Amino acid sequence: MAVKVLKPGLSTTVQDLGRPGFFHLGIPVGGAMDRLALSSANLLVGNDEGAAGLEAVFIGPELEFLAPATIAVTGADMPVLVDGVEQPSWTALEIKAGQVLGFGYLRSGGRIYVAISGGIDVPMVLGSRSTYGIGALGGFKGRPLATDDKLPIGMARPVSTGRMVPEPLRRRPGLTAELRVVPGLYWERLEEEARLSFFEDNWKVASEADRMGYRFKGGRRLTFSGREQPFGAGADPSNIVDSCYPYGSIQVPGGTEPIVLHRDAVSGGGYAMIGTVISADMDLIAQLQPNAPTRFVAIDLAEALQARRDQAALFDRIRNALAP
Amino acid sequence: MMSRYSFGGDEHLFVECAEAMSLEAFFKSLSITTAIRASGIRGVTEICPANASFQVKFDPDVILPNDILREVRAIEKDAEKTEPVVDTRIIEVPVFYQDPWTYETLMRFRERHQDPNSTDLDYARRINGYATVEAFIAAHAGSPWFVSMVGFVAGLPFMYQMVDRMRQIQVPKYLRPRTDTPKLTIGHGGCFSCIYSVRGAGGYQMFGITPMPIFDPGQTARHLREFMVFFRPGDIVMFKPISRDEHDEIAARVTDGQFMPRMHDVRFDLREFRADPDNYNAKLMGLINGR
Numbered sequence: 001m002a003v004k005v006l007k008p009g010l011s012t013t014v015q016d017l018g019r020p021g022f023f024h025l026g027i028p029v030g031g032a033m034d035r036l037a038l039s040s041a042n043l044l045v046g047n048d049e050g051a052a053g054l055e056a057v058f059i060g061p062e063l064e065f066l067a068p069a070t071i072a073v074t075g076a077d078m079p080v081l082v083d084g085v086e087q088p089s090w091t092a093l094e095i096k097a098g099q100v101l102g103f104g105y106l107r108s109g110g111r112i113y114v115a116i117s118g119g120i121d122v123p124m125v126l127g128s129r130s131t132y133g134i135g136a137l138g139g140f141k142g143r144p145l146a147t148d149d150k151l152p153i154g155m156a157r158p159v160s161t162g163r164m165v166p167e168p169l170r171r172r173p174g175l176t177a178e179l180r181v182v183p184g185l186y187w188e189r190l191e192e193e194a195r196l197s198f199f200e201d202n203w204k205v206a207s208e209a210d211r212m213g214y215r216f217k218g219g220r221r222l223t224f225s226g227r228e229q230p231f232g233a234g235a236d237p238s239n240i241v242d243s244c245y246p247y248g249s250i251q252v253p254g255g256t257e258p259i260v261l262h263r264d265a266v267s268g269g270g271y272a273m274i275g276t277v278i279s280a281d282m283d284l285i286a287q288l289q290p291n292a293p294t295r296f297v298a299i300d301l302a303e304a305l306q307a308r309r310d311q312a313a314l315f316d317r318i319r320n321a322l323a324p
Numbered sequence: 325m326m327s328r329y330s331f332g333g334d335e336h337l338f339v340e341c342a343e344a345m346s347l348e349a350f351f352k353s354l355s356i357t358t359a360i361r362a363s364g365i366r367g368v369t370e371i372c373p374a375n376a377s378f379q380v381k382f383d384p385d386v387i388l389p390n391d392i393l394r395e396v397r398a399i400e401k402d403a404e405k406t407e408p409v410v411d412t413r414i415i416e417v418p419v420f421y422q423d424p425w426t427y428e429t430l431m432r433f434r435e436r437h438q439d440p441n442s443t444d445l446d447y448a449r450r451i452n453g454y455a456t457v458e459a460f461i462a463a464h465a466g467s468p469w470f471v472s473m474v475g476f477v478a479g480l481p482f483m484y485q486m487v488d489r490m491r492q493i494q495v496p497k498y499l500r501p502r503t504d505t506p507k508l509t510i511g512h513g514g515c516f517s518c519i520y521s522v523r524g525a526g527g528y529q530m531f532g533i534t535p536m537p538i539f540d541p542g543q544t545a546r547h548l549r550e551f552m553v554f555f556r557p558g559d560i561v562m563f564k565p566i567s568r569d570e571h572d573e574i575a576a577r578v579t580d581g582q583f584m585p586r587m588h589d590v591r592f593d594l595r596e597f598r599a600d601p602d603n604y605n606a607k608l609m610g611l612i613n614g615r
Contacts, residue, residue, distance in 0.1 A: 023381065024372040025553045026475035026521070125541065134522055135478040137541040137552075184330045185338055231489065232345030232375070232515040235496055241345045242473060242482060242516065244372045244379035246332025267475035268374055270514065276333030279384075301389055304334040308384060 001153040005145045007062035014139040017050040019128035026267045030130040033286030037075035041115030043322045044072035044092040046159030051119030052129035057111050060103025065095045070117040076109025091164040109287040117156035173284045176293040179277050186272035194222040205292045211264040215257050222255045242270040248277035278304040280311040334384050340377040349376035350472045355406040359399045375472040408594035414560040415587040416612050420571040421461045421532035425506045436500040444529040448495045471559040479521040479539030479553035497527035508534050535575040
């Protein structure tokens with residue numbers, strides 16, 4: 001069983017839920033940027049939640065199925081076309097051998113997830129099938145898909161088609177995305193004015209926004225208080241002795257544009273981090289387009305844990321809705 | 325002095341052992357992270373030592389943030405009694421200084437540099453007070469370096485020069501980062517040298533290139549067969565200046581699967597090093613040279 005790539009899209013990669021355990025060597029966890037979307041798609045087609053699927057950003061691929069399969073597309077709002085005829089997203093669809101899955105223009109959101117019954121059966125590397133592009137590691141030959149690639153597909157379990165994730169359970173960013181942040185790390189190094197403006201200002205996603213991190217622009221400059229820089233840190237007040245970076249941590253090189261690190265994060269560096277986007281809101285970032293209006297909302301750790309429980313409860317409702 | 329603790333959201337505990345870089349701060353980070361690994365705390369998913377700090381990633385569904393904080397604080401207390409000793413390796417890394425590839429790249433990004441009219445090496449030589457580039461290279465290759473962190477991208481070692489602070493080479497990073505750096509470039513920024521494990525963006529000054537691969541998911545090179553990442557925190561590195569011919573000869577042996585870096589197991593003791601750094605370094609270098 002295989003799927004042939006007719007058109008690869010802008011950057012379409014094989015992703016599962018990632019490869020924890022190697023961040024201390026600079027190899028990030030990777031995996032789907034919107035985990036809930038990938039897991040939902042997998043459940044729809046009868047896969048394990050963490051099976052490998054495709055993540056496509058802004059432009060969908062065109063795929064020819066060489067054998068029948070059940071598929072589901074979740075995530076961003078992008079018309080799903082089977083042999084040119086629009087089909088519902090967030091729904092298990094039957095595909096016959098020879099049919100072509102394609103996509104219309106993106107309506108909202110940033111990334112779609114395509115799950116195929118049986119999962120994409122590329123080799124496991126360090127415990128995961130996720131593509132880590134910079135390291136040319138995992139996925140399909142360590143890179144985004146290209147025309148004429150043939151994706152191996154695993155053994156499918158029987159599953160009924162037509163099942164769908166109910167509309168209210170599809171979590172999406174609002175018109176202005178609100179990303180909840182726990183201030184910390186080197187937060188105290190910011191001038192008081194910057195601590196206020198960071199949460200007051202309206203930000204927009206900048207053009208440099210990818211699996212490694214999302215950059216934001218449009219807010220006031222964030223000034224770090226001056227100090228005699230510690231040995232080895234570098235001259236700019238935003239510099240620190242190179243340290244680890246948490247996933248979701250926010251750095252502000254030179255004080256101008258905050259960067260939120262995502263699943264393919266660099267594991268460390270020398271820019272002071274001012275806080276961290278909570279785990280429950282990481283999926284939302286995956287669905288932000290360039291120029292998407294965004295606000296950062298300060299919360300404390302207890303609220304972050306509650307948000308995590310809420311996110312887990314949402315996923316439980318999806319699991320229940322899709323239980324065979 | 326106790327470390328500074330902070331949370332990185334709901335999944336990370338971030339611990340700064342010291343604000344300034346020093347071998348003492350690095351050893352503190354290494355000994356605490358080693359003890360955390362040994363303790364097998366449930367819910368810990370990643371333990372990442374860095375130069376003078378470290379990070380523990382945890383699953384808050386298994387262990388609550390304040391519980392992991394309490395556990396790590398207790399470990400820090402115990403780890404203070406740990407002797408600053410590490411069983412490690414000393415490794416010789418051949419470096420073709422002033423190579424044509426980094427030269428081509430640095431010329432391409434000259435307008436992003438502090439001193440557009442000189443090369444990265446000549447700039448570093450001048451601001452560090454060396455009369456000639458040759459003397460600067462001799463200093464860079466003349467003492468061992470401690471791998472104090474592996475990361476940024478896959479397998480990239482940050483290396484800290486094992487000499488008195490007064491003699492450490494220091495350079496600022498590029499004014500604006502380059503969008504390109506050749507793979508296996510020897511770079512330097514702040515007080516750290518690094519080896520770029522993959523081609524890509526970078527802000528460190530470029531001094532040369534090594535033919536010795538340090539990260540390869542295909543694991544074709546002999547020294548990468550066990551694992552795709554070569555360096556580990558605590559490794560000790562010696563740079564050996566090589567010519568173009570030697571570079572090409574090593575590169576060919578890498579391709580043939582014949583190349584193995586020269587290396588030796590060693591027990592490093594920070595106290596002995598501190599007592600007489602030059603003599604201690606000479607002994608370390610003697611291990612590589614078979615003396």
